[in-house]
Amino acid sequence: MDLLSRIAEVIVPVFLIVGIGYGYARKHPPDLAGFNRIALDVLAPVLVYSALASKDFRLADHLPLLLGGTILILGSGLLAWPLARALRVSPRTLVPVVMFNNCGNMGLPLALLAFGAEHFGAAVALFAISNLLHFSIGARLTSRAARTRELLLSPVMVATALGFASALIDIRPPDLILSGMQLLGDSMLPMMLFALGVRLTSLTRAGVALGFVGALARPLIGLAIGLPLAWALGLEGAAKGQLLLFAALPPAVIQFMLAERYRQEPDKVAAMILVGNALAIVFVPLALALGL
Known part of the structure; x- marks a missing residue:
């Protein structure tokens, strides 16, 4: 009972905000273009x-987890390739x-x-490692025309490097400045969930059947890799839970932006992403039950 209560404490606030975004957008569809630009830039x-530069974050303590996340992303891609052919x-x-999950919109609030x-x-x-791989390998997989250099010089990637x-060198801004940056950055979390709810209003019946392919493959392949990987890397406690949650997250919303930019069947990609994020209500509790 304690485990069910803990899972509910995590997922109910997240899906409540998503639901509010969905309900609001059904009556008053907002234009998210301005928010998306502010969020990305x-x-x-x-x-x-601010999270990476925080005094509480020590890179050396998390290297096994980051290695696990990298292996999980690349391994998911290797298994997805023959599935696509089949x-x-x-x-x-x-x-x-x-390959790439919604570790921003949904993953960060859930992890917190x-x-x-x-x-x-x-x-x-x-999230930073996933973005680095997404804007390099992921972009090239989506299209040969992808300009990796342009993507890697985006504000998110520059902030990741800094x-x-x-x-690594233990040089940070003064606490007063870092606190202000953290306050501004934290405001993004509920807005990302609200925006995700808005996007779910675009899901159509025709897209549901098509969307189940990627929607199910993303968390199922992720967990199939993540469970033995957590054991192999000797991850325990919060590190194990974070990897399993990362493994079970739905497809990344940002992949739709790349598919649309490079005209790589964006309608199919959108269907898989929207169905996958709707099905997160099944796979996220499963991952938390395995990881908590």
């Missing part, structure tokens, strides 16, 4: 840097959807609620 970089779906459409502020830096580090540098 300001809020996400500040969130990433299902006669373009690998450029399916593989990035299975499940494992506490003292372990939040590790979740942000996983954040890891601060953690």
Whole structure:
């Protein structure tokens, strides 16, 4: 009973905010273009840097977890490739959807609620590693025309590099400045969940059947890799829980932006992402039950 109560304490606030976003958008569809631009250019970089530069974050303590996250992303891609061939779906459409999860919109708030502020830096580090791979390997998988250099010089990637540098050399901004940055970055978490709820209003009946392919493959392949990987790396406690939660998260919303930019069947990608995020209500509690 205690475990069920703990899981409820984590997922209910998250899905409540998603539900509010969904309900609001059904009556008053908002234009998220401005928020997306602010989130990518300001809020996400500040969130990433302030978490990685925090005194509570020690990079050496989280290297096994970050290694596990990297292996999980690359391993998911390797398993997704033959699946795409078997299902006669373009690998450029399916593989990035299975590889990259929604560790920003959904993963960060869940990690904060499940494992506490003292372990939040590790979740942000996983988010940073995922973004680094997504904007390099993931972009090239989506399209040969992807300009990796342009993506890697984005504000989020620059903030990631500076954040890891601060953690390595132990040079940080004064506490007064860092506190302000953390306050600004933290404001992104509920807004990301609200925006996710807004996006779910775009899901159509026609897209549901198609969307189940990537929606199910993402968490199932992730957990199939994540469970033995956590054991192999000797992860315990919060580190094990973070890896399993990371493994079970739905497809990354940002993959739709890449698919749309490079015209790689964005309608199919959107269906898989939306169904996958709706099904998170099943897979997230499962991951928390395994990891808590």
